[in-house]
Amino acid sequence: MKRTTLSLIAVATALAAVTGLASLTAPDGAAAPEPKAATRLPVDRVGVVCPVPSTSEVAETLYTSYTPPSSGTGPAKSTPDQGKAEQPTAQLLPAASTTTAGGTAKNGKKPKAAKAPATVTAPGKPVTAEANGAAAPALAGTATGTLAPGWTVQQTTVVPAGAARGLLGLGCGAPDTDFWFPAASTAKGRQDYVHLTNPDDTAAVADIELYGPEGALKSQYTEGVSIPPRSTVPVLLSTLTGEAAQEDVAVHVTTRSGRVGAAIGSADDKLGVDWIAASADPANSAVLPGIPADATSVRLVAFVPGDDDADLKVQLVTPSGTIVPAGAGSLHVKSGMTASLDLPDLTRGAVGSLLLTPSDPKKGTPFVAALRVVRGKGADTEVAFVPATAAISARATVADNRAKGTTLSLTAPGAAAQVKVTASAGSGGGTPVSKTVTVKEGTTSVLADLIPGGLKGSYALTVEPVSGGAVYASRTLALPQDGTPMFTIQTFVDDRGTVEVPTAHQDLGVLD
Template sequence: MKRTTLSLIAVATALAAVTGFATLTTQDGPATPVAKAPTRLPVERAGLVCPVPSTSEVAETVYTSYTPAGTASAGGATKAEQPTARLLPAAGGATRGGSGEGKKPKAPKAPATVTAPGKPVTAEANGAAVPALTGSATGTLAPGWTVQQTTVVTAGGARGLLGLTCGAPDTDFWFPAASTAKERQDYVHLTNPDDTAAVADIELYGPEGVLKSQFTEGIPVPPRSTVPVLLSTLTGEAAQRDVTVHVTTRSGRVGAAIGAADEKLGSDWLAAAADPASSAVLPGIPADATSVRLVAFVPGDDDADLKIQLATPTGTIVPAGAGSGTLHVKSGMTAAIDLPGLTRGQAGSLLLTPSDPKKPTPVVAALQVVRGKGESAEIAFVPATAAISARATVADNRAKASTLALTATGSDAQVKITASAGSRGGTPTSRTVTVKAGATTALTDLVPGGVKGGYALTVEPVSGGKVYASRTLALPEDGVQMFTVQPLADDRGTVEVPSARQDLKVLGN
C-alpha cells in the first residue's frame, strides 16, 4: 500500500469535484453530465524518513539529497513560500528488546538541504549518535525528491556497507528475508514523522506460520520519534533463519526499514518489498554473487506455486541449482530456497510467476545475496520491486563503483537514463538504452563528464514493456567485498487530479 502525498491544489480540486460536475450540451437535449479525463499535476509536497544509520562508533554516513530536473511546479512558489527540501533530526526513542533505553542525541544541523533541481547535495555524519531524520520537500523541489543514506562500518558486529533509499511514511510494509537466528541481529526501525503519536503492530511468520508473541501489538511511536525493535525478542519460539515481517499501523503512519547484521556476513538494510502480487521481479543480482537465497511468503488464504526464472543479459532461463525450477509456498508460511551458482559471472534478475497462470496468488519476496567468501564475505538484500511507471531516481552513485541493472518484461523497452552533475561539479549526461524483453542489462559507464563527488541516476521509461531497476554500489574495504543494492521505485512525482467545475446546484438535488 503505497501512497503519494497530494498537494493542497490537488486536494482542493478533488473537493471541488464533490460539489460540481462537467457538462456537455447536445443538439437534442439539455446538458448531460460527463466525466472529463483527469489531469496529472506535479506534487507540491513530499515526505521521507531516514532511520538511525548505525550504533557503531566507527560508522561513517553520507546523506545525498536530490530532486530531478525537468518537472515544473503545479503552482509556483511565492516569495513567502520558497521551495524547500531538507531533513531534520527526529527525537530518539526507547529501544524495544535491546540492551537499554534509547538516547536522545544532540540534534545536528539539518543535513543535505537541496536548493535547486538537478543538483545533488551531500552531508556527512559520523559515529553512533546520529539520529533518525525526517524530511519534506515543497514546490519545485518536491517532484521526485530522493535521499540516499550510505553508511560504512569498518569493524565490529555491524561491519559492512549499509545503503538505503529513505522511504515515504506509510501504514503497511512487508519484509521477507528477515531473521531471528542467533547469528543475526535484525532491528525493525519505526520512525514517526508527524506531530501526533502512531501505534504499530508487528507480525512475524516463519516456515510453520505465525510466530506467537505477546509483545508485537500496539507498539507506540511518539511524535517525531524513532523506535528500533529487536525481532528476536518479540517471540519465545525457536530461532528461525527465515522470517517474514509485516508492519502495520493502527493509527498514524511510520517509516519502516530493517537493519540486519550477521556476525559472519556483515550488515545492510532490508527495504520493504513491493506490495503482494501474483508475479514478482527481483532486479540486479551482482554478477559475482557467491550465494543467493530466495525467501517468499503468501499473505492470502491460498498456497502459491511459483516458477523461478533468471533474466540474464541474453534472455530468460531456468537457473541451475533451482531443482525443478519451482517453489511451493504455503499460505501464511515463509518458504526459502538456496540458488547456488545462480549468476555464473553475469548480472541477472530473478523472475517469479505462477506455475499455473490460471491460479495467480499474491506473494511477497526478497533475496539475501552474498559477495565474497570467508572473512571477505558481505551481505545485501534485493526485495521484489514494482515497475517504473514514469520516473525513478537513485542518489549517491560513485565513479567506478555503481552498476545500474535494468530488466524488461512483456516486450523490449526503451529507457532514458540521466546522470546528474556531481555534488562537487560535473556535467549532466543522458542516453537512451534498449532493454530486451526477459533480459537484464547491467550498465557501469553512466558517469557524468568531469564528475566530482556523488551523482544521481534517473530512469524514465520511453516505450515498450515494463521496466524494473536496481543500483549496486560496491566499495571494497580491506579485502571485504562491501556492497549494497537499492531497488528503484517510481518517484510518484505527479498525481492524478480529477477535472471539474463548481456547480452548487447539485446540492439541491
C-alpha cells in the same frame, strides 16, 4: 509507498463529489456538461524518514539529497497556485527520543546535531552531508513546491571495523501504514532490528507480525508498539516472540494509528550487514533485479499472505535471455508461511534478475519476496538484500552513486523497452549526461560507465521509460575495503512525482 498528500486526495474527492452532484441535478432540458479528462499535476509536498544509521562508534554516514529536473515524462512546471517554492528540509530527531519497544529511553544523552543533509536549492544537483559515529540520529525531511516532485534521500554508511562492519545503503522512505519484509530472521548469530520512525506530532501505534516456515509466530506485544511523536523505536525481532529461532521470517508492519517509516537493519555475525527495504505490495508475479555477477550465495524467501498456496516458476533474466536455474526452477509457498530456496552458482559470471511467475498462468496468488545476496568467501564476505520491486511507471531515482563501483541493472521481462537514463551533476561539480538504453525482451542490461563529465563528489541516476514494455531496475554500489567486497543494492521505486486531479467547473444550475 503512498506519496500523494492528503490535501490533494481531499481536493480530488471533493471535486469528484461536486462533479457527480452536478450531473445528477442538472436542470430539465439542459444537458450536463461533458466531464473533462483528469489533469496530472506535480505533487507540492512530500516527506521521507531515515532511520538511525548505525550504533557503531566508527560508522561513517553520507546523506545525499536530490530532486530531479522536470522532463517530458516527469512533473510539469510549477503552476501559479503553488506559489513560491520552499526549500526542502531535513529535521533531525534527537536520540533522547529514541526508545526501545518497551518504551524506555535508549540513552539519556542528546547527541551533537549533525548538519541537516538536505537543503536542496534547485533541481538537478545533489547535496550531501556527513554524520559520523553512533550519535547520528534518525532524520525526518519534507520537500515542498518545485523541489517536491521526485525528491529522494539516500543514506549510505560504511562501518570499517567491528562486529557490524560492512556497507549499509537505504533509500529513505515515505511514511506509510503497511510494510512487508520477507527476508528477515531471528536466527542465532543474526540481529535484525525493525526501525519505526514517527515523523508526526501525534503518537503512532504499530503492530509487528512475524511469520516463519510453520506459520505465524506468537507475539509478546499484543497491544502494539507505541512510537511517540517525532521519535524512532528500534525493535529487535527476536524479542518479539518466545518461539524458537527461525532462519527465514517474513515481517508485516501495520499501524493502528498514525504512520511510520519502516526499515530493517540486519547484522549477521558471519556474512555482514545491510538494510532490508520493504518489498513491493503482494502481487501474482515479482521481479528482483540486479543480482551481482560475482554473487557467491543467493537465497530467495517468499511469503503468501492470503488463503491460497502459491506455486511459483523461478527464472533468471540474464543479459542473453531468460533461463531456468539448474535444479531450482520452482517454489511452493504455503498460505501464511515463509518458503525459501537456495540458488547456488546462480549468476555464473553475469548480472541477472530473478523473475517469479505463477506455474499455472491461470492461477495466480499474491505473494511477497526478497533475496539475500552474498559476495566474497570465508571471513571476507558481505551481504545485501534485494526486495521485489514494481516496474517504473514514470520516473525513479537512486542518489549517491560514485565514479567507481556503480552498476545499474535494467530488466525487461515481458517485452522490449527503451528507457532514458540520466546521470546528474555531481554534488561537488560536473555536467549531467543522458543516454537512451534499449533493453531486449527477456533480458537484463547493465550500465556501468554513465558518469557525469568532470564529476566531483557523488551523483544521482534517474531512469525514465520511453517506450515498450515494463522495466525494473536496481543500482549496486561496491566499495571494497581491506579485502572485503563491501556492497549494497537499492531498487528503483517510482517517485510518484505527479498526481491525477479531476477537472471541475462552476455550475450554478445545481442550486435551482
